[in-house]
Amino acid sequence: MGILQILEPIRDEMGLVEAKLRQPLPQEHSSLTATIEHLLCSGGKRIRPALALLASRFYPTDVDKIVSLAAAVEMLHTATLVHDDLIDGALFRRGAPTLNSSWTPSMTILTGDYLFARAAFLAAETDNVQVMRIFSQTLMTICTGELEQQIEKASRDAESYYRRIYAKTAALLMAATEGAAVLSGASQGQVEALKEYGHQLGMAFQIVDDVLDFVSDKNTLGKPVGSDLAQGLVTLPTLYYLKQNPGGNSVSAVLDKSAHGPQAIAHAVNAIRQSGAIDEAMSKAQEFVQRSQQALARLPAGAAKESLHTLAEFVVQRKT
């Protein structure tokens, strides 16, 4: 089953989500509308809206409301990227220049704020108090995670890593599937099952992202290879590598800042690539994928369940 087949049950709704994301609001300054269009155009995978739509398909759901939720999670994701790129000083994302590469920090901060507001507004369009609570709780989790990442990004503690990727990625995927289940009127047990699916899948998704930062190439990534390491961010491949090679090597030298520059990064990236750390990290991602698939057991059979099952495998097989 390819990605097109996975998305087949929700093809029409994905188009509606796209239209909703891009619909300019009356009070928007024209330069803001153009900026949002640029941000949305730069080719995200739209995995979050797809998850929300698929997770709503077990029961008949009001199309407008589920489309609003799906758009809300994607808009929230976009908002966090704008501030993240500014904080990291990243110049490229998905091959396109970041907002902060051409705008002032002030305009970038305010555009991110506006996207947070748009996301909250889209979430409010679900007309569902429980969804709004999930949404605002998730926003808090993401923000505390980002703050923790600033403070603890060099931590070599696996628990800190898992806490960070939960806040950074899993929490929002979980909000997408849980919120969708709530909107579709699923039973409490089924809401829990879909929430758990999103949670486990989100963990796998971020581990794969962290692996791709080592094994992919600049053109596919749309940003330099080894960006995490260059920023001093310790991810799972680095953690596994350091467990085998605690110090006195090219990786620890980059993290200790005794080595820097593109050559030192390339050297450290190669060391990790050639170690068993990549396979080990991918096995861990696969474990999370299996847990996400197990969570689906409690849900009725059908096209939505099959798509969610296959989507979980797609997450570990993807190359971008």
Place this chain on the structure above:
Amino acid sequence: MGILQILEPIRDEMGLVEAKLRQPLPQEHSSLTATIEHLLCSGGKRIRPALALLASRFYPTDVDKIVSLAAAVEMLHTATLVHDDLIDGALFRRGAPTLNSSWTPSMTILTGDYLFARAAFLAAETDNVQVMRIFSQTLMTICTGELEQQIEKASRDAESYYRRIYAKTAALLMAATEGAAVLSGASQGQVEALKEYGHQLGMAFQIVDDVLDFVSDKNTLGKPVGSDLAQGLVTLPTLYYLKQNPGGNSVSAVLDKSAHGPQAIAHAVNAIRQSGAIDEAMSKAQEFVQRSQQALARLPAGAAKESLHTLAEFVVQRKT
């Protein structure tokens, strides 16, 4: 009627709002909790929560919900100040060092984001979809206003000024009174009346703020006099002054950047102080106050109405 008398009907609830604002959440990093405490301690007037509480007093209202709304608007206000101070490079607010004066831009951005999230979470605690919509709509208005201010802050057009102060201040005061009226189950007409009261009062409030930036002193303001002018921000006193004295003077020189530095600012501030522009701006504020009081006509008599009526006058009489 002094401010203590105005607040007498809501004394207990103001205490509950304060406690809710300062209650640390389980997932918060201890340094974040300490930062929030510092931000909340620095002596805001709590005019927004007071407005929400007073506007809810016409009908019996669930205390927990109205306290959540009041805390939500104050938290949202605090969040916007954090990003504003970073953008303006302001080192002091209300006499205390700003967050950005001691933290990195990254930590300041993320703390502001977290406060937005906390505000949304508090708003969701009202369990009211209409309130959530008002809240997220207001957040969008504030953000678009900030963006517009960045683009048009030197505009000498009165319409642009009024649009900016609506977005910057009036929209949130309006959300406080409208949201409170909704939570109290007021009739549609009364909701509109309280919304209009908050709107008009907010316009007056910001004009007085803009006047105080000229006529107050550094110790009372807690920041340098003439800060707006120094940042090239044209407010109502400057607009009135420029209408009488379009160019070739100390004020236009600061705005054109042909004069700068503390002496040039002091010279321009004095020129505006000694002109009729201050009185003219205060008359305009008084007009908005009267309109806010007229909006109260549709509401039942009682302590809440009297307090709101007097609060409107307090807004123009205040010195800080």
